[in-house]
Amino acid sequence: MWFLRILFAFILVVRVKGVVKNSQDCNIPAIYNFGDSNSDTGGSSAAFSPAGPPTGETYFGIPTGRASDGRLIIDFIAESLGLPFLSAYLNSIKANFEYGANFATGGATIRRLNESWFQHGVSPFSLDVQVEQFDQFKTRTTYFYTQAKNESDKSNLPNPDDFSKALYIIDIGQNDLGACFRSLTNPQCIATFPDIIQDFATAVQKLYDKGARAFWIHNTGPFGCLPISTTNHPNPEPGYFDEIGCRKDQNDVAIEFNKQLKDKIIQLRTELSDAALTHVDMYAAKHQLISNAKNQGFEDALSYCCGYHKNGVDIWCGNTGTVNGTVVSADSCPDPSKVISWDAVHYTDAANYWIANHIIDGSFSDPPGAATDSQDCKIPAIYNFGDSNSDTGGISAAFYPAGPPTGETYFGIPTGRGSDGRLIIDFIAETLGLPYLSAYLNSIKANFEHGANFATGGATIRRVNESWFLNGVSPFSLDVQVEQFHQFKRRTTYFYNQAKNKSDRSNLPSPDDFSKALYTIDIGQNDLGVCFRSLTNQQCVATFPDIMKDFATAVQQLYDYGARAFWIHNTGPFGCMPIATTNHPNPKPGFFDELGCRKDQSDVAIEFNKQLKDRIIQLRTQLPHAALTYVDMYAAKHRLISDAKNQGFVDALSYCCGYHKNGVDIWCGNKAIINGTEIKADSCKNPSKVISWDAVHYTEAANHWIANHIINGSFSDPPVAISQACTKSITM
Incomplete structure (x- = not known):
């Protein structure tokens, strides 16, 4: 929990230009989440057909619209901040928006696609639409909150003052890659990334314009390690799979996507000078889990718990189908806690828990996590x-x-x-x-x-x-x-x-x-x-x-x-x-x-x-206790x-002191004879109007x-004020 609190402390530091607030004053009152099925807590399920069992079986006991047997990473983030699980914006039944809202929907993309939910599972609620929903949400809830005559009228509504103090989480991009892989070659796919990343930046800019200041942005995971990507390849060419068994070509594309995303976030840090944008390397976190699955208590890294995906036949989790005249029911496995992938695409409650624990402390973040509270940074x-x-x-x-x-x-x-x-x-x-x-x-x-x-x-x-x-x-x-x-x-x-x-x-x-x-x-x-x-x-x-x-x-x-x-x-x-x-x-x-x-x-x-x-x-990974x-x-x-x-x-x-002309250099404060004339390299009349003192310094x-x-961190990576430089140790 402390790292996300420190993240919010940073935005306070930026605003007051280096004056550190005590971390006990740094409370995140709400979360607003934007994304796809990796963080959808019921949006698509409410808008279209509800997700049925066995989803939700491990933790909730009933389906909740989450693509997992239990909680998602966004749920563990909320828990770490002492906040309730987020209600989906599109779910009007028993919704509580006092502590934020979730605009994520399964199948959502950054870039609008001309594909439907019914054919390819592509959500009509792309990132730009989710941002527009947030704008409407903020306008309407603020109106009702300010019109309320008593406290009960404000129940389940966010305090308008909390929008600028909230944490804005974005976890999206996986479906943009999925759409690419369906219809384009890998080079063609990569060629679309600049436009996709620009759409992403536009969304962040709009959220910033609407008052968002603290951003927690997930990159996309190792697409080629999803079991749905690794199945149905009976005779792969050499090099098709990497040493773990993941599709190398798809992971390479995901890596390039993440590189361009991170570059854009770095650019946004200079453009949005009083915002804190944390880039979370979900690819690295998930890849670390997959490559070290057995040591972390999981079985085969690329197996899945629920569904049937064999011999070119796909029966999705909870559904039934006929295979060679036999009815096959795609039920869940006996123990989801031993499996990383829930349904060949999404992660189990146990895997999400592992990943959340490893990102919440800042180990996979840029800026990296803090080791101590800001008040101790003397x-x-x-x-x-x-x-x-x-x-x-x-x-x-x-x-x-x-x-x-x-x-x-x-x-x-x-x-x-x-x-x-x-x-x-x-x-x-x-x-x-x-x-x-x-x-x-x-x-x-x-x-x-x-x-x-x-x-x-x-x-x-x-x-x-x-x-x-x-x-x-x-x-x-x-x-x-x-x-x-x-x-x-x-x-x-x-x-x-x-x-x-x-x-x-x-x-x-x-x-x-x-x-x-x-x-x-x-x-x-x-x-x-x-x-x-x-x-x-x-x-x-x-x-x-x-x-x-x-x-x-x-x-x-x-x-x-x-x-x-x-x-x-x-x-x-x-x-x-x-x-x-x-x-x-x-x-x-x-x-x-x-x-x-x-x-x-x-x-x-x-x-x-x-x-x-x-x-x-590289040194950050080698020196684990250093910032x-x-x-x-x-x-x-x-x-x-x-x-x-x-x-x-x-x-x-120009420069203030010295003489550097026609191949002759007389350094500041010195003198020399040039063409029979003594030249003294004195200073200019007003050094405060000149950038260079002596043509070098x-x-x-x-x-x-x-x-x-x-000093305020505007040009730093991580973007921390110098007064907090000692609080950013990494615990990889």
Whole structure:
């Protein structure tokens, strides 16, 4: 139950931009469900012919319109939230809508189909119709509720205030695949997906427009593992079935459908900024059960309990038919609790119970489930790893100090930051109520009570055989920074434990805080820079798997040292840095994109980020007690650059400090003789109007804008506010 409550807590966090509500205030008052027979609690049965026995026999004792021997996943979700089972919207007899309504109907599709209920079992109540029913439901129940003269007149009606607080569940898509498989080839089927997914997005948008904010969206299960798909294939070709016995081609189509669905949900998260959209991987959950059936107490994974499907003859559960002159009654099996499939299409009460238990805790969700309540999410410290985008003085202390005009806007003096003021890591610290991080390498007036910063300008993920003096590459690569942290933890813990009084512990972190701290990682830009200096773009991309492996090793080591909450930035649009766009007097067509950014370098950065995200997803399964939040800095920075003037900045690709013209580079604060004239690379008059500080790094104003847009989770996967980053551990 706690995960669904945490899901709703997230929408509150989004609304108040990072202010965490206590989870005890986070009560979901109602559920509104949209879908097909996987979650229909009686809609089709009421609208058409009622489902007869033996459906319902295990739990209810009578048919209830559910395609199972008992409860569905939606029933277990309602139970987990302390709510009654949902009444079907189309069932007018003894309906109670006080705690929500169910618009799902068996046979429903996302996209309207020109097929009938009577011939192919296709519901006329497609997703768009269900949404229209909800609109009517909301309008009419609100009218009657507000017109009520006493409490009894309000009985069985939802409180109008609850619509914005309710959970909106969508479980649909299986019948869209079924319709495809009946009439189209698999490639033709896949070609319909963009339109289907767009119809899905339109439905979500309409629900959002009608007040929905918390969405719990199931993808479609392994269609090729339905017994109805695996029967009646006496002489299959090699590779037709996978190792479990499922139809590989149909599962591959379902996987592609789910990929496009998830991509659309990710897009919707940016478009519906104050909504929480949780994508639930039902395919993975169901596939895990099927592939591990016997260990979970079930018999043969692909058998079914009720029905007759042999030799090309289909007699559906509860019906009778004549086979070779013999009457066959498609009754149920002796013990449905030992079988996964109820009727060769739907799941038994026991299987639904297993699946529900494994999705309700967030194990198969994106965002993944929380391990603790939001009220306990107090981050006592930050440990940062990275490059100059988050270096608060490390490289400056180790080598030459950064001089003016760096630091001029906020600090008034140089502080070792590559900016006129604060960096994103500074705004993160402010958000969490923590002081700015002292650099690990800066021994002067360092205070490590609330964390430390191991980032250094020029740092890379992968060790590079280049020097700081020639190419500005830091000797403190990510693996070295992790080793520094290990030493830091050991030594500070020793001195903390040896301290005889409180003053001896001043400026030292409490050893207990290491497991509760936030571990931020912002690195990778210099790995691209090294690539672009010496390799073709294709050669550069070929190095990424090794770089990602080094990154994963660093995260694994931090995890082994006790880190649990990770906040990981991807790399920004490299091709939009002014240093990348200058000195190209006669570019070929297509060299720059519509913003003026170098398209080839930005494309390489996009591929880098794709592989980084894939690796983080993999790490989530390998590090079961960790919360890994992936922050799309590329998208955040690109949005700022593409909308610079509307956000109060001048030309998006200009820079404030430095001189970069005609093949000559004079870096911020330096001077040089050019054609007999001394050029001093001073700062501009108003850095707050410029995005780039020095043609590579960002101004304080730009960093502030970016920080404000990532801190609330708008660009994160999972989309959690940074104040809740520690509450999203996965329990796979």
